[in-house]
Amino acid sequence: MKTYTDLELLSLSKGKRFVYKLKCFFCAIPGFFKKLGIGIYNAVKKLGIGIYIFFRDIVMTFIEGDYKTKVSYLIMGFGNITRKQVLRGILFLVMEVVFIWYMIAMGGYYVGKLNTLGTVQPQHLDDGTIIYGDNSFKILLYGVLTIFFIVAFIYTWYLNIKQNRINEQILKEEKQLTSSKDDLRALVDKNFHKTLLTLPTLGIIIFTVLPIFFMILVAFTNYDANHNGVSNALFGWQGFTNFSQIFSWNSGANSFSATFGEVLLWTLIWAFFATFTNYFLGMMVAMLINKKGIKLKKVWRTVLVMSIAIPQFISLLYVSKMFDYHGIINDVIVKCGGEAIHFLDNDASPWVARITVIIINIWIGIPYLMLVTTGILMNIPADLYESANIDGATKWQQYTKITLPYMLFVTGPYLLTSFTGNMNNFNVIYLLTGGAPHPQTMANNAGQTDLLITWLFNLAIKDSNYALGAVIGIMVFVVVALISVVVYNIIPSTKNEEEFQ
Amino acid sequence: MATKKLASLSGRRRAGNIASYIGLTLISIIWIIPFIFLVLQSFDVATTSLTGNVWPQKWGFDNFIFLFSGDCDFLQWYFNTFIIALCVCVGQTIMQIMMAYALSRFRFRLRKAMMNVMLVLGMFPGFLTMIVLYEVLKTLGMTGENAVPGLILVSIASSGMGYYVAKGFLDTMPKSLDEAAMVDGANRFQVFYKVIMPLCKPIVIYIILTSFMGPWGDYIFAATLAKNISEGFNVATGLSTWLSQANIDSYYKYFCAGGVVVAIPVIVLFLFLQKYYVEGVTGGAVKG
Numbered sequence: 054m055k056t057y058t059d060l061e062l063l064s065l066s067k068g069k070r071f072v073y074k075l076k077c078f079f080c081a082i083p084g085f086f087k088k089l090g091i092g093i094y095n096a097v098k099k100l101g102i103g104i105y106i107f108f109r110d111i112v113m114t115f116i117e118g119d120y121k122t123k124v125s126y127l128i129m130g131f132g133n134i135t136r137k138q139v140l141r142g143i144l145f146l147v148m149e150v151v152f153i154w155y156m157i158a159m160g161g162y163y164v165g166k167l168n169t170l171g172t173v174q175p176q177h178l179d180d181g182t183i184i185y186g187d188n189s190f191k192i193l194l195y196g197v198l199t200i201f202f203i204v205a206f207i208y209t210w211y212l213n214i215k216q217n218r219i220n221e222q223i224l225k226e227e228k229q230l231t232s233s234k235d236d237l238r239a240l241v242d243k244n245f246h247k248t249l250l251t252l253p254t255l256g257i258i259i260f261t262v263l264p265i266f267f268m269i270l271v272a273f274t275n276y277d278a279n280h281n282g283v284s285n286a287l288f289g290w291q292g293f294t295n296f297s298q299i300f301s302w303n304s305g306a307n308s309f310s311a312t313f314g315e316v317l318l319w320t321l322i323w324a325f326f327a328t329f330t331n332y333f334l335g336m337m338v339a340m341l342i343n344k345k346g347i348k349l350k351k352v353w354r355t356v357l358v359m360s361i362a363i364p365q366f367i368s369l370l371y372v373s374k375m376f377d378y379h380g381i382i383n384d385v386i387v388k389c390g391g392e393a394i395h396f397l398d399n400d401a402s403p404w405v406a407r408i409t410v411i412i413i414n415i416w417i418g419i420p421y422l423m424l425v426t427t428g429i430l431m432n433i434p435a436d437l438y439e440s441a442n443i444d445g446a447t448k449w450q451q452y453t454k455i456t457l458p459y460m461l462f463v464t465g466p467y468l469l470t471s472f473t474g475n476m477n478n479f480n481v482i483y484l485l486t487g488g489a490p491h492p493q494t495m496a497n498n499a500g501q502t503d504l505l506i507t508w509l510f511n512l513a514i515k516d517s518n519y520a521l522g523a524v525i526g527i528m529v530f531v532v533v534a535l536i537s538v539v540v541y542n543i544i545p546s547t548k549n550e551e552e553f554q
Numbered sequence: 555m556a557t558k559k560l561a562s563l564s565g566r567r568r569a570g571n572i573a574s575y576i577g578l579t580l581i582s583i584i585w586i587i588p589f590i591f592l593v594l595q596s597f598d599v600a601t602t603s604l605t606g607n608v609w610p611q612k613w614g615f616d617n618f619i620f621l622f623s624g625d626c627d628f629l630q631w632y633f634n635t636f637i638i639a640l641c642v643c644v645g646q647t648i649m650q651i652m653m654a655y656a657l658s659r660f661r662f663r664l665r666k667a668m669m670n671v672m673l674v675l676g677m678f679p680g681f682l683t684m685i686v687l688y689e690v691l692k693t694l695g696m697t698g699e700n701a702v703p704g705l706i707l708v709s710i711a712s713s714g715m716g717y718y719v720a721k722g723f724l725d726t727m728p729k730s731l732d733e734a735a736m737v738d739g740a741n742r743f744q745v746f747y748k749v750i751m752p753l754c755k756p757i758v759i760y761i762i763l764t765s766f767m768g769p770w771g772d773y774i775f776a777a778t779l780a781k782n783i784s785e786g787f788n789v790a791t792g793l794s795t796w797l798s799q800a801n802i803d804s805y806y807k808y809f810c811a812g813g814v815v816v817a818i819p820v821i822v823l824f825l826f827l828q829k830y831y832v833e834g835v836t837g838g839a840v841k842g
Contacts, residue, residue: 190689238741245742246660249652253714254668256649260711261675264683271685341578346571355828356582362824363589364771366790367813370797371592374806379604381591420585421835428836477679479774484794506679513685514778526682533677 085542107211114218122217129210132217136224140233145213152206160199167196170274171287189282189289193274197266201258272296272523278516288520295524312496313525317532319407320504323482324475327414328468334415335422336460339430342423354427357420365417369484372413373397399489403501406490410502414481425467426460433459469540473533477506497521505529589817596810603803617811627784628812631792634702635769635816638709638788643766645710650761651754654720655746659732672715681774688778701779701786708775709768719834723757724750760834763827770820789816 062070114122125132130145166172171187178184220230231239240248272295280288298309342353360368375381376396383393395401396409433456441451461468482488488500488507495501498516499508505525513522591608596617598610621628657669687708691697696704727750735745751758773790780786787795793812796805824831 194686194689241743242741245746246656246662248743249656249746253649253653253717256711257672257675257714260687260708261683261715264686265675265678267686268682338581341574341581344571344574346567347574347578353578353582354832357585358828358832359821359824360585360589361831362767362821363817364767364790364820366771366773366794367592367817368588370794370809371813372588374604374797375588375591377604381608384607416584424832424835428832473677479681480771483774506681509679510681510774513681519685522685523682526679529679530677534674537677 110218111211111214114214118217118221122214122221125213125217129213132220133213136220136230138220138230138233138236140236141216145209148206148209152202155202156199159195160202163192163195164199164203166192168290170289171282174287175284183284185283187287189274189276189280189287193270193282194267197263197270201263201266268519268523268526271519272527274520276519276523277521278518281517295520298521299524299528309496312499313528315495315501316499316503316505316508317528319501320476320506321532323407323411323478323504324472326411327418327475327478327481328472330411330415331418331422332426332464332468332471335419336426336430338419339423339426340456343427343430354423357423360420361424365480366484368417369413369481372416373485376409376413397486397489399491401490403490403492406486406502410482410485413485414478417481425464429460429463430456432463469537472540473537476504476533477529478504479506479510482507483510505532592810592813595807596814598807598810602805602807604806617807618815620808621811621815626808627787627792628789628815630785631787631789632815634786635788635790638702638705638772639766639769641706642709642713642769643762645706646713646716646765647758647761649710649713650717650720651751651758653714653717654724655750657717658721658724659729659750672717676715684775684778691779697779697786698781698783699785701776701781701783704779705769705772705776705788709772713765720754720757720761723754727753756830756833759827759830763823763831764834766823767820770816 057065057073062073065073115126121132121135128146129149130142133139133142133145135142166187170189171192173186175186176184223230273290273292274288275291275294276282276288280286282288299313301310338357341347342350347353377383378393378395378398378400382396387393394405397406401409437455438451441455446454482502482504486500486502488498488503488511490502491498491500497508497518498511503511506529509522509525509529512518512525594608594610597613597615598607599614599616600611602617620626657665688697691704691708694704696707731749731753732745735749736742740748769788771790772788773794776788777791777794780788780791784792789812793809793816795801796809796812
């Protein structure tokens, strides 16, 4: 394909330019996959080398090490303690003791049952009492936890060996080993980041990573109201059955795949409109307030900002009651001689409900967007507009040629996050409509304003259909990740972290 | 000729301005009116049900008196939310600043990997974790009437993932500041505590403000944890039960009054700290 320089490109007509850009886009796709392939290849290669080094270190250290090192293979920290690094040694030892104790006390049991998720079913006696057997939920949860723990332990064990190797080398060169005191001092100095990161990372691992792992695994089980894993029946692995429900296409009434498709489509439509209506209208309001000659700028801004301060659930619930069939809006309509409209309830027609939701969301979102865009609008160099004025550009031209490109460039990443954020905008939908209207034709109680996320909530929390909920959660992740990857490669905002420092 | 043209130009500008003022006034009215309605209806003591009337038929403080009488759990909900908001804003601020400072100022192995992992984790819908966390907290006895500590724990524990705004702010701070302090003999902790922290005041206030406001609107996780036990509700969960099909006729006006009472402290706080909020949003939030 012929490539044009910038100048040649400008001399083309608009249509040709568009075709050229389209061509460029499609021609870039193979390149993208090639890059992806190379990336994967490199990652695999790196991983292979990492594993090789890991085992080489273990073996070589054992062969070349002295007796202190060799004992450390069994008793962690032995080498450190005998080389007077008492603090490190004790920490290693404590880790080992805790690990062994944990594995004997509970870890071993749970990992052992992980492949079946429990075999002893609960028994229901005639007098209504239940004799509990295994607990699938606990087996899965603690099983995953134990696996995390085992990985952490192996890594610590490896560190312990590596320390011995490094220490031996240092001693061979007749240098000083770092003392426990030095170690402690480093925690507020050289290794201060480790001190800072420990707590937040631990919190994230336990309260985010572990649950997500767990739920991904749940997607491959039959964990639902009839198999709750404790009192009625255990749940077990069942492979991709849940996923096949989504992908085995049948379009009849109450089909899960058709419902999923409809909800997904509406989620995307919603995210698109919620993002861009807010963005452009918010920008418009910001420009209106920023306009030269407008007085009381602060007052206008404060009025809008105040509405951010009011907790969202109040404004959302209140507005949803304003749009109620017996609410204020309908009252006004009836008094003006019109007929009351079902805006958001179960009798509403789907598109009325959807459009109402989008409009209310505009009301919710504009103040925030106004704030976001105000700052950026004021950062646009004023001389750009001055020279445009001299060249005789109209206001509209100034907007499309200066303001908009600048805004889109700066807010590109923000738009992306707000798009994905809107896909998961639970509060607005749940508090306004709760997914209504709910037609009979949709499976699993889905409604026509339900987003994937609110449907997921209803499935998992209300119907206790955890496995299907997990599947939908994974699908949400896949969609969000796909959109993010594609958009990140398109938008031109090349973020350079070090730029400012 | 020239003056006439000038006059028409300024005339056009004036017309444009008048149109803008009208637009702005309209916008302000649209944005403010639901809240005015809310306040008006909270003073209406004629009936407790949802009506089309906005202007109170009979004025009075009965709705507010009801909230603070012992007839409902509103005070308990309010107290719960206040405690949560207080703890969460302290905890989240510390977690986020720690995370942001470490990621902004240190270059260590796995740093990029860590940031990428957190980015990917952020793409999972938060509800996925809710089921597990509910069961875990249940075994710890932190659900139902004891939902408050559970909510605090969960809100603080993984708040490190929201480090973006603070990091964006720290990234714009010149590294030479740190270096100068270290040349003078300060260790990294002292740099963090004595040099960077004072300069971070705007972003710290922003985080405190947003994390304090969060719990007042937190609905879904609070509802899941409390599981229909009124003592464990926060205001959002509690007040929303008053709007359920069964309750709306006898509780609607109480909901309005409750909404006003909830909104007041947040609005007052916001009024005082508005400057910092605007700075935080316009500065940090966009850089993401």
